[in-house]
Amino acid sequence: MFASHQLVGNLISLALLSSGTGGTTSGTTLLFIVFLCSMTLGTILMCFLHKRDGNGGKGAPDSSANFSSSVVSVLKSAIAPLFDVRMLLIIPLIAYSGLQQAFVWAEFTKYIVTPALGVSGVGGAMAVYGAFDAICSLAAGRLTSGLPTVTLIVSGGAFVxxxxxxxxxxxxxxxxxxxGVIYPLLMAAILGIGDGVFNTQLSALIGMLFKCDTEGAFAQLKVWQSASIAVVFFMSPYISLQAMLVIMLTALCIAVAGFLYLTLQVEKAFSSNS
Structure with a gap:
């Protein structure tokens, strides 16, 4: 469901900018209004979410003391995984997953899709990306049954x-x-497959390895993904496409090497314990 937002959002972009006037004030303004309404609705709905009460709702502790202790607990939980070698070996793959997302959004659409399909074609190409991302997320999630399958699926996603x-x-x-039309759409589909693989398998891997502190481990997932995305957007105006591709390939090699080393160590530890 999360991955499908890229399909739905980009289909909306395609429909609103299909006339080829994506650069005009009226086209972009309408698009921003639609997205603003969607964001506002999502924010309102989020306010109705409630955290499950672990103590069965038996009274509320002192709010000020509870807040300070909660902040300390959250900070400890977020920092603790950084002292685990397993997390340090996963972080390069997490960072790459953010890099490749930002690369698709910023560089791929600018240098590959727009010259071939025009501004109005960006929505269509990214809708293809989102569709394959969602399909692959569903399929990869269904196929995940343990560390061996995670290793196989991640390796396949990295390869494509x-x-x-x-x-x-x-x-x-x-x-x-x-x-000229098929190539960008084909690349968008393959990149979407890779993104679907990384999103599902990183979540599965963290859930398998950090059962005692899933909250802190998943916080690391979002921290490093978001940091990588920010880096790409800040670098984008000052770096060429070729330099970005070299950085991406280097990051991918480091990430896969760290991930494979981690899986070998975990399998070795499991075998020795057995």
Missing amino acids: QAIVLLWLLLKYSVTSGVL
Whole structure:
């Protein structure tokens, strides 16, 4: 359901900008109004969420003391995973998952999709990305049954993304005709598959390895993903596409190496305990 937001949001963009006037004030203003309404509705609905009461609702403790102790507890929970070698080996893969998301949103749409399909085509290409992301998230989640399957699925996702990155770095150039339309859509689909793999498998991996502190571990997931996304958006105006692709490939190699080393260590520990 989370991954499907990219499909729905980009279909809305495609519908509102399909006339090819995406750069006009009226087209972008209408798009921003729709997204603002959606964001406002989501924020209002979020206010109705309630945390489950672990003590069965037996009285409320002192609010000031509870707040300070809660802040300290949250900080400890967020920092504690950084002292675990397993988390340190996962962080490069988490960071790469954020890098590749920001790369698709910022660089891929700017340098690959827009020259080939125009501004109005960005919504369509990203809708393809979102559709394959959602489908792959569902399929990968269903196939996940343990560390061996996580390793296999992550390796497959990394491999297909590496193919696209190498294609863009070494061979790709904007072409006209049918292939000029198909190539960006094909790359968007493959990148969506990779994103779906990383999102589901990182969550599964963290759930498997950090059962005693899932809250702190999942906080690390969002912290490093968000930091990587921010880095790409800040770097985007000052770096070329080729340099970004080299950085992405380097980050991918480091991330996969750390992940495979982690899986070997975990399997070895499991075998020795058995």
